Amino acid sequence: MSEYSASNIQVLEGLEAVRKRPGMYIGSTGIRGLHHMVWEIVDNSIDEAMAGFANEVKITITIDGCVIVEDDGRGIPVSLHPKTGKSTVETVLTVLHAGGKFDSDSYKVSGGLHGVGASVVNALSDELEVWVSRDGELNYLKFNNGGIPNGKMEVIGPANNSGTKIKFHPDYSIMDKNEFDFNVIADRMRQTAYLNKGLKLIVEDQRINSKKEFNFEGGIVEYVAELNNGKNIIGDDIIYAEGKIPGDDGEIIVEVAMQYNDGYQSNVVSYVNNIATIEGGTHEQGFQDSLTRIFNNYAGENKMFKNEKEKLSRNDVQEGLTAIISIKHIDPIFEGQTKGKLGNKDTRMATNKVISEALERFLMENPIQAKNIVLKTLLAQRARFAAQTAREATRRKTVFDIGSLPGKLSDCSSKNAEDTEIYIVEGDSAGGSAKLGRDREIQAILPLRGKVINSEKARIDKVFANAEIGAMITAFGTGVGDDFNINKLRYHKIVIMTDADVDGSHIRTLLLTFFYRYLRPLVEYGFVYIAQPPLYKITNGKNSEYVYTEEEKNDYINSLEDDSKLQIQRYKGLGEMDPDQLWETTMNPEQRKMLQVHIDDLASADLTFSILMGDDVAPRREFINENAKYAEIDV
Secondary structure: OOOOOHHHOOOOOOOHHHHHOOHHHHOOOOHHHHHHHHHHHHHHHHHHHHOOOOOEEEEEEOOOOOEEEEEOOOOOOOOEOOOOOOEHHHHHHHOOOOOHHHOOOOOOOOOOOOOOHHHHHHHOEEEEEEEEEEOOEEEEEEEEOOOEEOOOOEEEEEOOOOEEEEEEEEOOOOOOOOOOOHHHHHHHHHHHHHHOOOOEEEEEEOOOOEEEEEOOOOOHHHHHHHHOOOOOEOOOOOEEEEEEEEOOOOEEEEEEEEEEEOOOOOEEEEEEOOEEOOOOEHHHHHHHHHHHHHHHHHHHHOOOOOOOOOOOOHHHHHOOEEEEEEEEOOOOOEEOOOOOEEOOOHHHHHHHHHHHHHHHHHHHHOHHHHHHHHHHHHHHHHHHHHHHHHHHOOOOOOOOOHHHOOOOOEOOOOOOOOOOEEEEEEHHHHHHHHHHHOOOOOEEEEEEOOOOOOOOOOOHHHHHHOHHHHHHHHHHOOOOHHHOOHHHOOOOEEEEEOOOOHHHHHHHHHHHHHHHHHOHHHHHOOOEEEEOOOOEEEEEOOEEEEEOOHHHHHHHHHHOOOOOOEEEEEOOOHHHOOHHHHHHHHHOOOOOOEEEOOOOOHHHHHHHHHHHHOOOHHHHHHHHHHHOOOOOOOO
16 A cells, blocks of 8 residues: 555645646636636726726737737736735735725625635736726736746836736646637627626637727617517517615625517526526526416416416526526625526515516506517417427436337446447438447437427427437437426537538427527537537548548648648548448547537527527528638539
8 A cells, every 4th residue: 555644645835736736717728718818807807897997998809829818997906915925916816815805895796706816817818917907097907827926016117097907828838829819809798798788898819800899888778689689579569677676795786687579498697797507596486476477377367367276487487588686785795506596585586576667667568579479488388288298208217227218219328428429410310320330338329300390490399309309308308498407417528420411401400499498408418519520531552541521631631741632522421431430430438429419508598599590581691691601522
């Protein structure tokens, strides 16, 4: 037995812990972690705005791959800190859990969850510079190699205003080599601008000479209008509610905007202190309680139910609803798998009270719009009743009740869900190759016949009556709707495997739409994947190479010294591959490539599905023109 003593216990000083285990602080060293570094610095500036001290924040991506974040807030204090003996700026940028967010007098509410953001970014940068303007002086300090100060803070000139400017360059000896994405940053800042009415946010990319500015005086009302753009809305008015309610730890600020459209999907997105609560929480529960109670009261008082026993459910009153819930809380408590679920009990009451008062007043003052909205909820109720029969057919007696599995499913022999995976395959031809080429121990195959129903444009009863949808729900084992139970999932990898053509892309999008709308936890928990079959097989004499993109094909051909015996085969469909080829390129866990599907922004995801799969053609054409990639292929 190896020796285990005090000498084996490591004590990491300063920011060493961050550099040793970066994933604990920013999630990963990949592309998401890289952008998380930006959010950590930006959130500090946004907190200044929420506190009422900043009106403008600018983010710049420089030509050499640095990011600059500057605001017109109060500026980080520069005087010596009484506990560290260093300037307060140096303390904030080098000491974990040092910051104004732990002092309620400095920030009543804050988007920074842990108060470690600036120091973590410093730890993961090979160079970081900070300029602080306050009290008429411009102060400057530079750090190198993960937070080592290059001297002491010094005054380098006068200042006519106040604010903080931070410039950093990621340390790619720790972070994966990726580039900052202008669109990702711009999308995040657009969303943040909606949540902070009147705040001006500027994003500039010097690499591509592009610049965007966001400033929404209407706040979340404008946000709802954008999300409903292209949809047939019910009435012209957006219902808006705001209020301040006493909570357990201080005042809770509640802001809600909502509007109905004639679609069948709901898009309710919630935030706490500008943080997206992907899994909802108590503030969403209060919102749902209020809607359900008030619409039931309205329908009952106006004798709109067929019988007195009928009641609207939460799902009924949310069909076709677009809503933004934004609250500010002095001490938010998060829980759930992704730490994206609010747990404070006082927010349920606060949100309920604010929306109840506003909604009751709106219904009373707008009787025609009120009647049309409630009639829509009643139609949703009838569709729910009709869907129950179809949904009942997808239920399983037990998780592994083989007798109830769909006949087209070629199941795997292992019953350990953590090890197993199911391939959703387009057509019988590809399904046949996949069945013969798979690992029967852990890989199940479910072929689809034709295209599944567009769940964006179909009501719930039509969705669950679709044979292909029913087969998937039954095979997965989780149930759906109120019956959904993630613990009954039979496979921990659900892999969409479609042809690399237009039809394959359409089927993949239809499947993702269904997963997002009706089985969203499968996506949120990371169980959904997209297979990456090769586009080409390139043969040069006796040597063969599979390539997955046009760029890979061109690079490989250009690398050949002799291409006289070159043969290029483009796979138009999975059915063109024999079982061994499909296994080798797409299904072998040791060498395959797969994309994991995840959701970064619920509002943006909902808007994308509405554009791609909804009724309005113009936004879809614009989306395709902006995102299409062109290639020379055989047709």
